[in-house]
Amino acid sequence: MELLRCAWANKDPLYQNYHDQEWGTPSHDDRHLFEMINLEGAQAGLSWYTILVKRENYRQAFDHWDAHKIAQYDADKIASLLQNPGIVRNKLKVNAVVQNAKAFLAIQQEFGNFDQYIWRFVDHQPLIHHRRSMSDVPAKTAVSDAMSKDLLKRGFKFVGSTICYAFMQATGMVNDHICSCWKATPYGKHS
Numbered sequence: 001m002e003l004l005r006c007a008w009a010n011k012d013p014l015y016q017n018y019h020d021q022e023w024g025t026p027s028h029d030d031r032h033l034f035e036m037i038n039l040e041g042a043q044a045g046l047s048w049y050t051i052l053v054k055r056e057n058y059r060q061a062f063d064h065w066d067a068h069k070i071a072q073y074d075a076d077k078i079a080s081l082l083q084n085p086g087i088v089r090n091k092l093k094v095n096a097v098v099q100n101a102k103a104f105l106a107i108q109q110e111f112g113n114f115d116q117y118i119w120r121f122v123d124h125q126p127l128i129h130h131r132r133s134m135s136d137v138p139a140k141t142a143v144s145d146a147m148s149k150d151l152l153k154r155g156f157k158f159v160g161s162t163i164c165y166a167f168m169q170a171t172g173m174v175n176d177h178i179c180s181c182w183k184a185t186p187y188g189k190h191s
Contacts, residue, residue, distance in 0.1 A: 003182045007134060014052050024183055026126050026172035030114045033171055034104050035065040037151075038097050040167045041158030042088050048166075050088070057086025062097060067108075070101035096157035103155035119173065121147045127174045130184070137176045140165045 009019030027033060039058065043051045051058075061084050063069040073081075081087065081094050104114055111117040121143055131137055144165035151159040159167075168174045177184040 004180050005183075006178050006181045012049065015049065018052055019183070023170055024172050024175045024177050028115045028119070030108065031065050031067075033114050033118060034067055034100075035059070036170045037156070037159065037167050038062075038065070038100055040163045040170060041096055041100070042090075042093050043166070044093075044158055044160075044163060046088065054087055057084070061087050067101040067104045070098055071105055073098045073101075093158060099155060099157050100159075103151075107154060118147070118171075121150075122168070122173050126172050128184075129174060129176050131176055131178045133178055134176075136178075138165070144168060 003020075005016065005019055009016050009023075027036070035058075039051050039055065042058070059065065061081055078091075078094055078098065082089050082091060087094075107114055107117045127143075129137075140161035144161045147164040147168070148159050148161040151164070165174075169176050175184065
């Protein structure tokens with residue numbers, strides 16, 4: 001029996017796997033959260049598929065998202081990343097990852113971990129939406145606006161409200177699976 005999924009997930013096996021294994025599933029792992037906020041930023045102006053195809057290359061290029069190592073990248077390391085065809089070679093986006101690592105480490109120091117900081121925007125509980133179709137899903141919300149504003153104030157780059165909302169979806173802070181999807185689960189706060 002075939003599972004019913006959000007329509008976008010049926011376009012490609014890579015999308016299907018991402019949908020089934022990750023999108024909308026709550027994540028509390030700091031390394032994963034750091035990876036996703038940076039990948040969402042890398043996606044700005046591109047398709048998510050482009051980033052998914054390059055995801056393993058990003059992991060290799062950015063030391064498996066070890067923020068301590070990334071925060072120490074120097075000009076030579078950044079120059080080598082800009083020559084890496086396995087990632088999006090955009091100087092602003094690559095530099096943003098380094099800056100984000102520094103801001104991420106500062107948040108970990110202040111809050112104990114990034115998870116405690118970021119999940120407070122949804123009171124540490126996923127927001128479950130009952131979407132009838134993907135056209136009902138907003139590009140941003142008041143919560144993603146607040147998250148974006150605070151992340152920018154703390155030094156993050158490429159974290160506009162739309163990117164923050166996509167990050168929230170990716171990490172399960174919100175569940176925007178349509179009602180007919182097998183992943184439209186009942187946990188969290190319903191809205």
